Amino acid sequence: MILTVDVGNTRIKAAVFEGDTALENFVFEKKELEKKIEIILKKFPDCTDLVAASVGQIEKEAFLTFENVLKIHFLTHEDAFPFANKYATPKTLGIDRMVLAAGAVLQFPQKNRLVIDAGTCITYDFIDENDNYLGGAISPGLRLRYESMHNFTARLPLLTLEAPVSYIGNSTTQAMHSGVVNGFVYEIDGFIDEYRRQFSNFIIILTGGDAEFLAKRLKNTIFANSNFLLESLSQTYQYKIDND
Ligand SMILES: Nc1ncnc2c1ncn2[C@@H]1O[C@H](COP(=O)(O)OP(=O)(O)O)[C@@H](O)[C@H]1O
Ligand SMILES: CC(C)(COP(=O)(O)O)[C@@H](O)C(=O)NCCC(=O)O
Ligand SMILES: [K+]
Known part of the structure; x- marks a missing residue:
């Protein structure tokens, strides 16, 4: 199970995926990031990975508090893209x-x-x-x-x-x-x-x-x-x- 997080300039969108299926979606503000991720992980304890992309004012560090429970991947230009x-x-x-x-x-x-x-x-x-x-x-x-x-x-x-x-x-x-x-x-x-x-x-x-x-x-x-x-x-x- 993976938790995907999209940090836009207005708000944050997140979803838990099991394979290609989104099990649940979440929308929240930047200041709620940590609290919401905690709630999501409580509800979906089988999440093993978190993948995030940010164009807003949130950097990789914001996710590192969860490093001991999840594998964190913060996408950058250095990643492999299929184009x-x-x-x-x-x-x-x-x-x-x-x-x-x-x-x-x-x-x-x-x-x-x-x-x-x-x-x-x-x-x-x-x-x-x-x-x-x-x-x-x-x-x-x-x-x-x-x-x-x-x-x-x-x-x-x-x-x-x-x-x-x-x-x-x-x-x-x-x-x-x-x-x-x-x-x-x-x-x-x-x-x-x-x-x-x-x-x-x-x-x-x-x-x-x-x-x-x-x-x-x-x-x-x-x-x-x-x-x-x-x-x-x-x-x-x-x-x-x-x-x-
Ligand atoms: N609750 C909401 N809060 C803010 N914008 C909203 C809301 N519901 C719909 N919108 C619309 O969504 C647009 C922002 O889209 P969104 O995809 O969330 O942006 P971003 O990915 O840039 O954060 C705004 O132009 C606004 O009209
Ligand atoms: C154009 C954007 C501000 C759009 O952000 P969003 O509306 O998704 O919050 C973002 O993709 C961005 O900061 N782009 C950098 C410039 C570029 O894509 O050329
Ligand atoms: K956009």
């Missing part, structure tokens, strides 16, 4: 994006793949059928759009996500919901259309905290898999063990 990294700055590529790309390659062999992770930021990652990681895009996520409009203006309120009533927002709040949500949806559909012009065939994986909200609003039909990063962590770890 050729063609990013011009491979060392600055987010470890979460590397794990997503690894999961896409391992779950969908010999296909062009586009991974869209709608988290704090939206990340787009393209891995071609020859397993070359080509790159993609980074843009502000849904909540970040609401927060940055509030933080960088004098008059815009801080709103929480709401589906807009119409494209033509008839009030400040409706205009903001229209701008954030419709802008978000148009951006993603626009990126997908652009990739289609370049690659006739590819599969799309949509994940992240806003994936489900998004999936039903896109012109392109895509199924959301909110668990894709955690699944990919488990598979990347297995790949590392097999290739060590």
Whole structure:
């Protein structure tokens, strides 16, 4: 049994895996890390390994208190990944994006793949059928759009996500919901259309905290898999063990 931990910029997601099956999922804040892991391990005492990837402000040291009960693996760029990294700055590529790309390659062999992770930021990652990681895009996520409009203006309120009533927002709040949500949806559909012009065939994986909200609003039909990063962590770890 392995415990996978994904430290994002907004929150931490974790899951216990038995083979390929996620037995239970957990979501918590950075400050709760130690306490939550203790609770998870009490509930799943058969966990033997912990595999973590972090793009947030949590480093390997945070997990070392559990070293005497679990084998800890904190993924880094030095690990084995099942693709050729063609990013011009491979060392600055987010470890979460590397794990997503690894999961896409391992779950969908010999296909062009586009991974869209709608988290704090939206990340787009393209891995071609020859397993070359080509790159993609980074843009502000849904909540970040609401927060940055509030933080960088004098008059815009801080709103929480709401589906807009119409494209033509008839009030400040409706205009903001229209701008954030419709802008978000148009951006993603626009990126997908652009990739289609370049690659006739590819599969799309949509994940992240806003994936489900998004999936039903896109012109392109895509199924959301909110668990894709955690699944990919488990598979990347297995790949590392097999290739060590
Ligand atoms: N309880 C929640 N707390 C924070 N964000 C949430 C919550 N539920 C849904 N979200 C949405 O999830 C997005 C963050 O996604 P997530 O995948 O958790 O980010 P990250 O992996 O970067 O930490 C935000 O844009 C927000 O709209
Ligand atoms: C782009 C990100 C901030 C996304 O983080 P997230 O939204 O998953 O919290 C993260 O992948 C990151 O810090 N990347 C480093 C830059 C890069 O990937 O090129
Ligand atoms: K992301």
